[in-house]
Amino acid sequence: MSEPTLHLSIIIPAYNEETRLPKTLDAVCAYLSEQSYTYEVIVVENGSQDRTLEIAREYEKNYPFVWAIHEDERGKGLAIRRGMLLAKGHYRFMCDADLSMPIEELSRFLAPENSEADIIIGSREAAGAQRFDEPASRHLGGRLVNYAIQLLALPGLHDTQCGFKLFTAEAAEDLFCVQTLSGWSFDIELLFVAHRRGYTIKEIGIPWKYFAFSHVSPVKDAIRMISDIFKIRSNSLFGVYAKKPQTDACP
Numbered sequence: 001m002s003e004p005t006l007h008l009s010i011i012i013p014a015y016n017e018e019t020r021l022p023k024t025l026d027a028v029c030a031y032l033s034e035q036s037y038t039y040e041v042i043v044v045e046n047g048s049q050d051r052t053l054e055i056a057r058e059y060e061k062n063y064p065f066v067w068a069i070h071e072d073e074r075g076k077g078l079a080i081r082r083g084m085l086l087a088k089g090h091y092r093f094m095c096d097a098d099l100s101m102p103i104e105e106l107s108r109f110l111a112p113e114n115s116e117a118d119i120i121i122g123s124r125e126a127a128g129a130q131r132f133d134e135p136a137s138r139h140l141g142g143r144l145v146n147y148a149i150q151l152l153a154l155p156g157l158h159d160t161q162c163g164f165k166l167f168t169a170e171a172a173e174d175l176f177c178v179q180t181l182s183g184w185s186f187d188i189e190l191l192f193v194a195h196r197r198g199y200t201i202k203e204i205g206i207p208w209k210y211f212a213f214s215h216v217s218p219v220k221d222a223i224r225m226i227s228d229i230f231k232i233r234s235n236s237l238f239g240v241y242a243k244k245p246q247t248d249a250c251p
Contacts, residue, residue: 002088004169007037008110009089013079014043017097018050024099025059025066031103032065042067042083047074077179077186084167084176085249092172096163100209108204109166117202118171119194121157122164129159129205138210145222152229153192158203160187171199177250178241184221185228192232193241 010028014021025041032039043056043066056068071082080094091110095103101122109120124131125146131139142161149160165187167175171194181189194201235241244250 002173004088004090005038006040006089007091008039009083009087009092010039010041010106011080011083011087011092011094012041012043012097013076013083013094014045014048014052014056014097015074015076015079016048016050017045017052018048018055020098021052021055024095024097025056027099027103028095029059029063029066031106040065040067040088042069042087044069044071044079044083046071046079046082073182075182075186076184077189078182080186081176081179081182084172087169087172090169091166092169093166094163098211100211101162101164101206105164105206108206109164114202114204116200118168118199119191119201120166121159121191121201121203122162122206122208123159123203124162124206124208125158126203126205130207132207132209134210141219141222145225148226149188149229152226153188153232154195157191157201160191162206162208164206173250175199177244180235180240181228181231183224183228185225185232188225188229189232189235192236196236196241 012024028041045053045056045068053068053070059066060068069082069086071079084092093106093109114120123129146158146160150157154160175190175193178193179186179189191201
């Protein structure tokens with residue numbers, strides 16, 4: 001594992017986010033400027049057809065701790081993986097570009113009482129969680145999907161799909177190096193492997209706001225997730241996760 005040189009890395013995947021990204025980066029940069037620890041922000045744009053990359057590069061010019069990374073291929077999992085393996089932080093935090101969780105909640109992920117966990121998941125279902133403006137049908141659909149995820153892959157985790165998760169550098173470099181899925185199910189794969197390898201996973205309840213503009217297609221993505229779970233279990237059975245690609249990021 002490469003030696004971390006910063007305290008915190010924030011990785012933001014960005015696909016066609018020209019409208020929301022400036023507000024999110026303004027909030028994240030303002031929050032970090034008040035912290036005493038060292039940090040970086042990595043925006044990974046992949047496959048956008050709008051000004052997302054241009055906007056990210058404008059922030060890169062104005063803030064020395066912001067990186068703008070481009071990937072040709074689409075896929076949230078692909079973007080997160082690229083950012084996590086480039087990151088230099090002892091802690092590595094994945095953060096949705098819509099900032100549906102207030103960035104101030106980040107302090108709870110880094111709180112001393114959570115220091116023993118290898119992975120901390122922001123949860124919309126754990127004790128203390130709050131949901132705002134989410135349609136009842138969307139919530140019900142999410143609960144049904146989570147029931148299937150718990151039944152087939154991750155018992156005891158009540159919200160694997162929330163886009164706010166913190167990894168230690170050790171866990172990140174180990175898990176993302178064996179990641180095979182580039183789409184929405186990548187979280188399930190990472191947590192499945194983490195559970196099998198004995199990493200400590202903790203859920204903390206967060207306030208979360210639903211935004212109608214979303215890249216998620218509930219029915220289509222739910223079907224794909226179930227299919228991906230069987231692929232994950234097959235990968236595990238045939239030893240796929242025991243092999244690491246020999247690259248600079250994953251020696």
